[in-house]
Amino acid sequence: MSRVGIREVVREQARPRGGRLGIALVIITWLACPAPGLAAPTGGSRAHRGPDAILALQGEGDFDGAIAEVRRQIPVQKSVKAANALRFYLADLLQRVGRHEEARQAFSEVFDTRLAPDLAAALYGIAQTSLAIEDTDRARFAAAELARVAPDAPVIEFARFMFETDPLSIDGRLGGFFTALAQARTQAGEGTTRPAPAPATPGSPTVGTTSPPAVPAPATTARPGKETTRPSVGPGAETTPPAIRAGTATPAHATPDPAEHPTDTTSEVPPRHGGRRETPVSRTARGPSAPAAIPGSASGVPAAPAAHGPSLPGRDEDVPTSGPAPGQDGRSLPAPLPGEPLPLYSETSRPPTATGDQGSETRDTRIQGFARVWNSDLQGSIVAKGLDLDLGGGTDTGSQNRGQADLQVFFGRGNHLGVSYLSFDHQGRPTGTITFDRSTYSPLSAFRLHTRYYEWFVGRRFSRTDRGEWSARLGYLWSKAEMTLTQRFTTGERVGTLNQHLSMPFLGIEGETRLGGSLRLHGFANVSSTDGGNAGGTFHDIALEILIGGRSGEHEGKLDLAGALGFRHFALDGEVNHHTIDVRFAGPTFGLTGRF
Secondary structure: OOHHHHHHHHHHOOOOOOOHHHHHHHHHHHHHHOOOOOOOOOOOOOOOHHHHHHHHHHHHOOOOHHHHHHHHHHHHHHOOOHHHHHHHHHHHHHHOOOOHHHHHHHHHHHHOOOOOOHHHHHHHHHHHHHHOOOOOOHHHHHHHHHHOOOOHHHHHHHHHHHHHHHHOOHHHHHHHHHHHHHHHHOOOOOOOOOOOOOOOOOOOOOOOOOOOOOOOOOOOOOOOOOOOOOOOOOOOEEEEEEHHHHHOOOOOOOOOOOOOOOOOOOEEOOOOOOOOOOEEEOOOOOOOOOOOOOOOOOOOOOOOOOOOOOOOOOOOOOOOOOOOOOOOOOOOOOOOOOOOOOOOOOOOOOOOOOOOOOOOOOOEEEEEEEEEEEEEEEEEEEEEEEEEEOOOOOOOOOOOOEEEEEEEEEEEEEEEEEEEEEEEEEEEEEEOOOOEEEEEEOOOOOEEEEEEEEEEEEEEEEEOOOOOOOEEEEEEEEEEEEEEEEEEEEEEEEEEEEEEEEEEEEEEEEEEEEEOOOOOEEEEEEEEEEEEEOOOEEEEEEEHHHHHEOOOOOOOOOOOEEEEEEEEEEEEEEOOEEEEEEEEEEEEEEEEEEOO
C-alpha cells in the first residue's frame, strides 16, 4: 500500500462512527509517518511490511489476523513510544471485536512503561474497558488515578460532556466518576485556594495538608521526527523518588514546598497532531509525580488476565467494598471543577476524544432478527371427544419446511424485548379408521393440524465476557391449534373440528459464545409448566445453532448479516377442558440473522 493509500485509510478512520473518533486516529496517523524504531513499509511479504500488513488485514475484515500482526510487531520496536503506539492500536482493534479484557491488558502494558505522554490515555482506556466488562471498582480506581496524574487531560472533559449528554454510555458513566471526584473534593473543603503548609520537623514527612497531588510537568517538545521524552519517566528509568522508597517522602496529598516549586510560571503547550504551537498558558508548576499504584495489579494497574497467566484474584484487600467515599478521609482528589480553565487547542487540533471505541456497545441499542427455515415432522397425540390419535404413526403427514422469525430490540444496558413466531400446517390422511365426536372417519378422510405459536419475552443480560454473554428471559406463550377431519360422501361431507387456545408464562435463558474466527455458538431454552384447573400444560422450546460470519463485537449502525445452521425442538402438551393436544416439532434449521 502506498503512502497515499495509508493516508486515505487515515481519512476514512477519521469519520465519526456512532460518536467515536478514538485513539485509532492518532495511531493510524503515526503509522503513516513512522516514529523512530518502526521503518516505513518497503514491500515484500505481508509478514514484513509493517503498518501495511496491519491495515491490509483490517481492510479485508480479518480482525483476528490484524490483531495477531500487531502483537507480532510490538516486541521488535526500537523505542518504547513506537511500541506503545502499536499497543494503543491493538487495544482499539480488540475493542472493535468486543474483547475488552484483552484490550484492558494492552492499556495496562502501556501504563507499565511509565511513558508520561501516554499515561492519561492508558488510564482512560483501563477505566473504559473495565466498565465494558462491568468491573466498576477498577474503573473507579483508574479514573481517580487519571484525575490525580493528569487533571487537565482532554479525555476527562470529554467524559464529563458525555455525562451531561448520554449518562448511560460508558464514557458518560466515567464522566459521572469524575464529577463525583470533583464533588468529593468540594465537600472535603478544597477550593482554588490552597491552605498554607503545616509545619514539619526536620527529617519527618510533611503532614496535615490537603492540597492536590503533584501533576507531571509538561513534556519537552522535540523537533519533528524526534520523540517527545521526559527525563523522569520512561523505560528503565526510576519512577519512584528515593525518599518515597525510604519511607520519608512527602505524601502525594501534601502541599509542595513553595521554595522548591514556584507557583507562578509559564509553560508552553506542545503542538497537537502537527498543529501550530499554542500560546503560552499560565499555570501552577508542580514537580513530576509518578503515578500511584492502583490496587489489583503488581504494576499498579488493574490488568486483565493474560492468555499465558492466571487471572487476577478479586481479593477484598484489592477492591474495597465499604468505607468512606473518595475525599471524605481527607485525601485530595483533584478532578477539574466546573469553571476551572481547560487546556487550549489550536485551530488545527482535534476536539478531546477518549481512547478506544466510543460507539462500541456503549448502550447496547440495536435490533436483531432471525429468519429461518425449519424442517420438521409431526409427533405427539390428540386425545379428545373419543379420539385417541397418534400423530406420528396414525397419520401420513410427513415432514414440512416452514418459516419462522424472531425479533429482538435491545435497549439500555443489557435489556431487550423479543418476540418469536412459528407455525406449522400438517396435512395428510389417517392410517386407519378413527372415531371422533361419535362419528367414524375412514383412511380416505382428510386430516389437518394447523398450529401457531407466539413467544413474547423480556430479557436481561446477567453475564458478559470476552468470549460471549448470557441473559435470562421472562416470557408469555400464546398458542392456537386447530384440528380438522373431513369425510367426503357422494351426498356431501362430514367435518369434525377441535380448537385449542392455551397461554402460559415461561422462563428462559439465552447465550452466545465465540468459537474462533467468524464462528459463534448461539442458543436458547424456554420452559414452563402450569396447572390452571381447566387449562394447563407443559412446554419447552430449545434451540442450538452455529452462526457463520458477521461481527461478534461492535455495531456501527450497519446491517450485520450471518448465516445460521442449527437444530430446534419444540413441545407443547396442553389440556383445555379435558381435551389434550400434545404436539412435538423437531428438526434442523437454517437461515440468516441480522443486526444493526
